[in-house]
Amino acid sequence: MVGFGIYAVKYLISYALGKFEVAGTMDTAFIFMLLAQALLAMFFSSAINEVVIRGYWLAYLREKHLLTWFLPVVTVLYILDDCWNAGFHAENVVFSAILGFTFAYAVLKTGNLWLSIGLHWGGNVMYRMLYGFNGQGVWRLENIADQPFYDYISLTVTALMFPVVYRLLKSRLIYVDAPADAKQEPLSAGTARLT
Numbered sequence: 001m002v003g004f005g006i007y008a009v010k011y012l013i014s015y016a017l018g019k020f021e022v023a024g025t026m027d028t029a030f031i032f033m034l035l036a037q038a039l040l041a042m043f044f045s046s047a048i049n050e051v052v053i054r055g056y057w058l059a060y061l062r063e064k065h066l067l068t069w070f071l072p073v074v075t076v077l078y079i080l081d082d083c084w085n086a087g088f089h090a091e092n093v094v095f096s097a098i099l100g101f102t103f104a105y106a107v108l109k110t111g112n113l114w115l116s117i118g119l120h121w122g123g124n125v126m127y128r129m130l131y132g133f134n135g136q137g138v139w140r141l142e143n144i145a146d147q148p149f150y151d152y153i154s155l156t157v158t159a160l161m162f163p164v165v166y167r168l169l170k171s172r173l174i175y176v177d178a179p180a181d182a183k184q185e186p187l188s189a190g191t192a193r194l195t
Helices: 002-016 028-063 067-086 090-110 114-131 148-159 161-170
Strands: 021-025 139-142
Touching: 002 114, 002 148, 002 161, 028 067, 028 090, 028 114, 067 090, 090 114, 090 148, 090 161, 114 161, 148 161
Parallel strands: none
Antiparallel strands: 021 139
16 A cells, blocks of 8 residues: 555645646546556566565575675666666666665565565556556546656655655564564574574
């Protein structure tokens, strides 16, 4: 809900500040089909991205006792992956760095991918609700403004995802099984650890 909520707030603020006008909604059949596609496709694309970028590197760096490198490594990898799809330009690099760092922090502090998948999935679903898969989402948008001001608003609101996740984790409103960055006792001779 956090990823979805942050994106929803971002789009509501953009709408309130005049980035676009809403001329109505699409018909019910279109909306149901779009929502079904968005929920399913965005879940799998988010989960695959999380497994490949954060899951693999969490396991690898944990095994090599290099978890201090986890945040910068996976943030850079996420920037490269996201920019590969959306294009290399300053706004997208900053946007991808914000999300990449937030997702990586969530993995590091929970020790698993579920929170990160949820954040990623929620944001992607809200994006698809607004813009669809081909530029047409649930709402019919008109007079879409393309000015740097709106990009700054988008980045600022997106950046709020990290403090929200941080506070939720600190307040223990999100269950944390075993943080990935927790100190682990070395094994004594003849002791096996199941992982």
